[in-house]
Amino acid sequence: MAAPEIEKLVTLLARLPGLGPRSARRAALTLLRRREALMLPLADALAKAAAEVKSCTICGNLDARDPCGVCADERRDPAQLCVVEQVADLWAMERAGAFRGRYHVLGGTLSALDGIGPDELGIPKLAARVAEGGVTEVVMALPATVDGQTTAHYIADRLAEAAPEANITRLAHGMPVGGALDYMDDGTIQAALKARRPV
Amino acid sequence: MAAPEIEKLVTLLARLPGLGPRSARRAALTLLRRREALMLPLADALAKAAAEVKSCTICGNLDARDPCGVCADERRDPAQLCVVEQVADLWAMERAGAFRGRYHVLGGTLSALDGIGPDELGIPKLAARVAEGGVTEVVMALPATVDGQTTAHYIADRLAEAAPEANITRLAHGMPVGGALDYMDDGTIQAALKARRPV
Numbered sequence A, B: 001m002a003a004p005e006i007e008k009l010v011t012l013l014a015r016l017p018g019l020g021p022r023s024a025r026r027a028a029l030t031l032l033r034r035r036e037a038l039m040l041p042l043a044d045a046l047a048k049a050a051a052e053v054k055s056c057t058i059c060g061n062l063d064a065r066d067p068c069g070v071c072a073d074e075r076r077d078p079a080q081l082c083v084v085e086q087v088a089d090l091w092a093m094e095r096a097g098a099f100r101g102r103y104h105v106l107g108g109t110l111s112a113l114d115g116i117g118p119d120e121l122g123i124p125k126l127a128a129r130v131a132e133g134g135v136t137e138v139v140m141a142l143p144a145t146v147d148g149q150t151t152a153h154y155i156a157d158r159l160a161e162a163a164p165e166a167n168i169t170r171l172a173h174g175m176p177v178g179g180a181l182d183y184m185d186d187g188t189i190q191a192a193l194k195a196r197r198p199v
């Protein structure tokens, strides 16, 4: 109906989470009204991030550097490792500012239905990383869902074998059951981290 | 907190209507997960649309061609002209598929507060276009807001002077009062167009 250049743009925008067809059309018109201030900078930022940003080979975080800024930061406590499901959860932990160790991003949770097993989540790699020594506490910051807690228990069992000297803790309840870490406010995350307890 | 390449992307995405900071972060992660299928095509579509799409010098529609596809379409009825506030409203009319004439996009409504007068909306140009002859009906499809209806009446007065032979109609009530055209379903638009009446 509109020009193919506009239709294409609307179709792609509508695939972003949070934007339906109508808001994608509105976004396209906003972009076309603000070409120099918004549209071209966004095109540039997308191309640049696509080219520069990579997964950290140590922890799975996204950064322009590999190892990522968190892994490379010498002021981080090497004795503490926090296991999160997604990069968004790592960002949420960092925003809360209550954790000064390093991370391991699983990229998902165990799910027999979806065929996601320990290998898909890099759990053997995590076990090897902890077994190398120096890590005295592994904080499980996985979602308070059935899959999340199943995954946390599976990892705790694996680590108990691979690195029996490391304490395995989890974020205290205080997270709403079924809630995702990325949707919690900083105070809840801080309180849950402070009251963490052994698995 | 994240890499500057990611922060920049999140900041720009958060400026789109419908995306707040949290959904912008989620959108950025979705894009980074789907670089070939979504991120690079979106960067490309943005750059291409920014370069190719322009305002039609006749009607104000957005298209890669000038005159736009609607103005250039010989099968359109040259006797009917529909006045809309925004390009999104033109798209909504076209989706409803009930109008076969051409358009005039004002780009806003009269607003003394915002300093938007007849010249800013191209109303003299519209009057000249209708006065050229050949237009027998001007359908006012402006929002059912105070500003929209004030603008419709102002335009009707101007056209009554400039082109007394043209009938001025407006979309029938049936639009929810205070509602924007772009938010209405096709059936409402079709019914409102069918029951249009003289201003």
Ligand SMILES: [Zn+2]
Pocket: A056, A057, A058, A059, A060, A061, A067, A068, A069, A070, A071, A072
């Ligand atoms: Zn890392």
Ligand SMILES: [Zn+2]
Pocket: B056, B057, B058, B059, B060, B061, B067, B068, B069, B070, B071, B072
């Ligand atoms: Zn046109």
